[in-house]
Amino acid sequence: MHVRTLLAACVASLTIGVLSSASAQEEKSPRYVALDRARGLYSEPASGTATTAFLAIHRTSDFLLHPTCRELPKRGYAALCMNTRFVNNEAAVDWDRIALDVKAGVEFLRAQEGIEHVVLLGHSGGGPTLSFYQAVAENGLGFCQDSRKLVPCKDDLADLPAADGLILADAHPGVPVILLRSLNGAVLDETPGRFDPSLDPYRVENGYDSAGSSNYSPEFQERYFAAQSARMNRLIEVAEERMRAIRAGAGPYPDNDIFVIPHGGNPGPGPGGASQLHSLDTSVALRSTSRPRKLLKNDGSIVEEVVVSVSPAELDTKESTSAFDRGTKLLTLRSFLSTQAVRSRNSLDGIDHCSSNNSTICALASIEVPVLVAGMGGYLFIRDAEEEFEAAATDDKDLIYIEGATHGFSPCVACNPDPLAFSNSEKNLFDYVADWTSRRFGR
Numbered sequence: 144m145h146v147r148t149l150l151a152a153c154v155a156s157l158t159i160g161v162l163s164s165a166s167a168q169e170e171k172s173p174r175y176v177a178l179d180r181a182r183g184l185y186s187e188p189a190s191g192t193a194t195t196a197f198l199a200i201h202r203t204s205d206f207l208l209h210p211t212c213r214e215l216p217k218r219g220y221a222a223l224c225m226n227t228r229f230v231n232n233e234a235a236v237d238w239d240r241i242a243l244d245v246k247a248g249v250e251f252l253r254a255q256e257g258i259e260h261v262v263l264l265g266h267s268g269g270g271p272t273l274s275f276y277q278a279v280a281e282n283g284l285g286f287c288q289d290s291r292k293l294v295p296c297k298d299d300l301a302d303l304p305a306a307d308g309l310i311l312a313d314a315h316p317g318v319p320v321i322l323l324r325s326l327n328g329a330v331l332d333e334t335p336g337r338f339d340p341s342l343d344p345y346r347v348e349n350g351y352d353s354a355g356s357s358n359y360s361p362e363f364q365e366r367y368f369a370a371q372s373a374r375m376n377r378l379i380e381v382a383e384e385r386m387r388a389i390r391a392g393a394g395p396y397p398d399n400d401i402f403v404i405p406h407g408g409n410p411g412p413g414p415g416g417a418s419q420l421h422s423l424d425t426s427v428a429l430r431s432t433s434r435p436r437k438l439l440k441n442d443g444s445i446v447e448e449v450v451v452s453v454s455p456a457e458l459d460t461k462e463s464t465s466a467f468d469r470g471t472k473l474l475t476l477r478s479f480l481s482t483q484a485v486r487s488r489n490s491l492d493g494i495d496h497c498s499s500n501n502s503t504i505c506a507l508a509s510i511e512v513p514v515l516v517a518g519m520g521g522y523l524f525i526r527d528a529e530e531e532f533e534a535a536a537t538d539d540k541d542l543i544y545i546e547g548a549t550h551g552f553s554p555c556v557a558c559n560p561d562p563l564a565f566s567n568s569e570k571n572l573f574d575y576v577a578d579w580t581s582r583r584f585g586r
Contacts, residue, residue: 270314
């Protein structure tokens with residue numbers, strides 16, 4: 144389920160301060176907040192004064208009605224749900240500018256009466272967004288101007304106010320990793336419709352099954368993961384060369400240019416034109432943890448076991464990856480290099496995460512505040528959540544998986560014949576978040 148679909152109630156249709164009588168009993172009317180170039184809705188508990196506030200934001204998705212600002216005020220917390228200056232505009236993104244929007248949100252929360260602690264809640268693309276912010280806030284410009292970065296940050300990110308904690312809720316490892324794993328590795332010469340048959344994941348002889356889970360051999364997977372990296376590295380070379388030409392005054396424009404990636408997928412949970420092997424083949428390693436981890440069952444109990452995604456194989460990516468609307472990424476040179484590019488040897492476990500500033504895993508290695516990582520058992524970021532937990536430098540860290548939860552936290556009804564099998568997924572997530580936070584910061 145796409146995050147934008149989850150939050151589809153549009154801001155234009157929202158009358159600020161007017162809620163249903165049932166909602167009004169649970170929380171105060173949210174307050175609209177203008178934060179320089181960003182926007183937000185601030186929600187508080189119906190009674191009492193919160194001492195801890197959450198901030199939720201994404202790179203481009205509309206988060207004003209994110210469940211953080213519905214569920215956490217019910218549990219005694221304040222919450223600010225924000226949209227960045229790049230909301231619904233992927234091509235316009237200049238990655239490090241988003242940290243200035245987060246800064247405005249943190250400063251707003253620090254200024255609210257009674258608020259003593261601020262916790263960042265990074266859902267989906269909010270994970271790399273907020274982990275990047277916190278890493279720079281704790282470590283300064285040295286973190287984001289590292290010589291390994293494809294695009295170093297600008298100097299105006301100095302002295303960001305740090306948050307007190309970070310929660311990653313089905314946060315992906317970084318937009319560049321998502322693009323890397325979504326690239327069709329069989330594409331030849333960036334020409335739409337031209338593929339290397341031996342690498343084509345949609346050929347039956349390579350393991351493809353249009354009716355259920357595909358079955359790619361270890362040998363094919365190894366070659367495909369390497370081919371995805373080779374394609375990404377070529378794209379980076381082309382983009383950097385074109386950007387150098389622009390800086391030298393030899394480009395068609397003086398500032399930037401369009402950058403098109405066919406068969407590259409489009410952002411968002413669900414296929415979106417993405418040729419990810421682990422969305423096609425349910426046996427690929429990315430769909431399970433490497434060892435037993437905590438799983439929060441639907442009845443509220445916690446068990447330890449190897450967690451395996453219960454989400455079924457995606458069956459429509461063959462059609463969508465060939466489409467223009469769903470299978471082609473329309474970016475600019477700047478948005479690609481700053482936000483979507485990462486160097487790698489293979490797309491499974493050979494990624495140079497710190498070559499990009501858009502990297503949850505790289506950022507976590509430089510963060511010391513308490514960290515909670517929550518993976519959704521009905522989606523595809525199972526191994527990613529585990530790797531994020533392992534990468535976190537802090538001594539105070541926790542990892543939990545929510546049984547049967549989709550990427551948007553709702554129950555995965557397609558994952559089990561019983562429609563009520565995972566009915567408590569959202570409640571269980573926010574109950575766990577509230578308890579984890581209370582034990583560290585209070586309410």
